[in-house]
Amino acid sequence: MTTPSLAPRxxxxxxxxxxxxxxxxxxxGRLRHERVRIPRCPAxxxxxxxxxxxxxxxKSVLEVEFAGxxxxxxxxxxxxxxxxxxxxxxxxxxxxxxxEPREGEEDKRREEDELSSPHVSHDGRDDKPIGYYVMRPGxxxxxxxxxxxxxxDRVCKYFHFLGIxxxxxxxxxRLVDLPLSASFLRLMCGEALCDEHxxxxxxxxxxxxxxxxxxANQYDAIMADTSLTPEEQSARAAELTVSGATFAELALSMTxxxxxxxxxxxxxxxxxxxxxxxxxxxNAREYxxxxxxxxxxxxxxxxxxAFTRGFASVFPPRRLRAFSHxxxxxxxxxxxxxxxxxxxLLQYTEPKLGYTKDSPGFxxxxxxxxxxSRRERKAFLQFATGCSSLPPGGLANLHxxxxxxxxxxxxxGSYPSVNTCVHYLKLPEYSCKEVLRERLLAATNERGxxxx
Numbered sequence: 001m002t003t004p005s006l007a008p009r010x011x012x013x014x015x016x017x018x019x020x021x022x023x024x025x026x027x028x029g030r031l032r033h034e035r036v037r038i039p040r041c042p043a044x045x046x047x048x049x050x051x052x053x054x055x056x057x058x059k060s061v062l063e064v065e066f067a068g069x070x071x072x073x074x075x076x077x078x079x080x081x082x083x084x085x086x087x088x089x090x091x092x093x094x095x096x097x098x099x100e101p102r103e104g105e106e107d108k109r110r111e112e113d114e115l116s117s118p119h120v121s122h123d124g125r126d127d128k129p130i131g132y133y134v135m136r137p138g139x140x141x142x143x144x145x146x147x148x149x150x151x152x153d154r155v156c157k158y159f160h161f162l163g164i165x166x167x168x169x170x171x172x173x174r175l176v177d178l179p180l181s182a183s184f185l186r187l188m189c190g191e192a193l194c195d196e197h198x199x200x201x202x203x204x205x206x207x208x209x210x211x212x213x214x215x216a217n218q219y220d221a222i223m224a225d226t227s228l229t230p231e232e233q234s235a236r237a238a239e240l241t242v243s244g245a246t247f248a249e250l251a252l253s254m255t256x257x258x259x260x261x262x263x264x265x266x267x268x269x270x271x272x273x274x275x276x277x278x279x280x281x282x283n284a285r286e287y288x289x290x291x292x293x294x295x296x297x298x299x300x301x302x303x304x305x306a307f308t309r310g311f312a313s314v315f316p317p318r319r320l321r322a323f324s325h326x327x328x329x330x331x332x333x334x335x336x337x338x339x340x341x342x343x344x345l346l347q348y349t350e351p352k353l354g355y356t357k358d359s360p361g362f363x364x365x366x367x368x369x370x371x372x373s374r375r376e377r378k379a380f381l382q383f384a385t386g387c388s389s390l391p392p393g394g395l396a397n398l399h400x401x402x403x404x405x406x407x408x409x410x411x412x413g414s415y416p417s418v419n420t421c422v423h424y425l426k427l428p429e430y431s432c433k434e435v436l437r438e439r440l441l442a443a444t445n446e447r448g449x450x451x452x
Contacts, residue, residue, distance in 0.1 A: 040067070053164070082386070139184070175391065237280075350404070364430065
């Protein structure tokens with residue numbers, strides 16, 4: 001039996017504070033592996049929640065197979081984590097702050113989704129509509145919700161599962177391509193958030209609250225100006241503006257305006273009777289303070305408590321305090337880029353069985369990989385390794401190394417195939433780079449393990 005381990009992956013360059021964790025662990029023997037078989041869809045998330053609930057307290061490495069598919073071992077397991085990570089980004093779960101596209105922003109939103117969506121093909125097409133996944137420049141952060149509501153009850157179940165899921169990612173040494181915000185990672189590390197963190201969580205609201213606070217400062221200066229009569233003070237206070245509008249024109253109440261689908265979730269009172277209290281320059285500072293506190297603490301309290309309880313069912317969350325949020329991101333998600341150069345590929349990729357580093361077919365592959373977009377690189381990694389991210393340190397720390405062998409009796413009409421468990425790419429000898437690129441990108445869009 002062993003205690004849960006956060007031992008570094010091979011070659012992991014994350015700083016040595018991990019020794020604080022390892023020193024508290026006593027290892028006896030090896031962790032056993034337990035294999036489960038689940039359906040790929042349509043109830044993947046539900047099946048994953050059941051599996052994680054059973055395995056949370058087990059000190060064993062989880063391996064996953066998909067029902068009706070032949071793939072076994074590391075490849076399907078990594079794809080399971082990737083698919084569940086994508087499911088947790090669904091906007092319909094109502095877990096995360098979500099920037100709804102405004103008029104005139106649809107094209108920009110579509111471009112962002114194509115670059116970041118977990119399941120976008122190389123030609124930009126996706127079987128999911130725009131907005132299906134939550135895509136935010138600052139990453140995923142819990143949506144503040146009315147704490148005593150049916151919606152919050154449901155969302156807390158997902159956050160409890162997320163806690164188990166991420167703890168198992170760390171315990172089993174997996175990677176998951178889940179774009180968590182720096183602020184959420186700080187909460188995982190035990191840090192408290194301050195008003196300044198609102199800038200990265202919700203920059204539009206942060207800018208608005210800054211203007212509200214600036215108007216409150218102007219109001220205080222007006223009230224402190226003894227050269228003005230009470231009538232003049234009132235007149236000047238009434239002329240104060242936020243985003244070009246007076247407080248009377250803004251018609252704010254002491255509530256948080258959320259993005260819920262119904263009125264009960266869109267307007268959350270920030271204090272007792274807040275929906276009946278008008279916001280003016282005299283109480284604008286209190287409104288800004290309460291709004292920030294609702295987003296950073298009060299509105300996500302139950303969600304974070306559920307997350308922590310789920311995480312603690314695998315191993316103590318206090319162990320994450322040894323890391324910074326940036327280090328924790330690397331441990332959970334690897335390098336999101338991913339980035340590589342021709343020199344990296346030649347140094348850290350191994351051609352064998354029909355290919356050498358001087359073979360035209362292998363050099364064509366290197367050139368195609370160098371020219372890939374970020375989206376195409378992620379799709380290639382998912383195809384070849386089962387995970388769309390690279391470990392900390394990039395290709396140099398990918399274990400096993402990516403190996404490229406010649407696929408015998410195959411030409412321009414054939415497709416590459418892979419063995420994801422050992423990062424083994426079987427590549428036909430194509431006649432030109434264009435054919436290689438077309439066949440490789442087509443293969444990376446294949447779902448399941450038909451080319452594995």
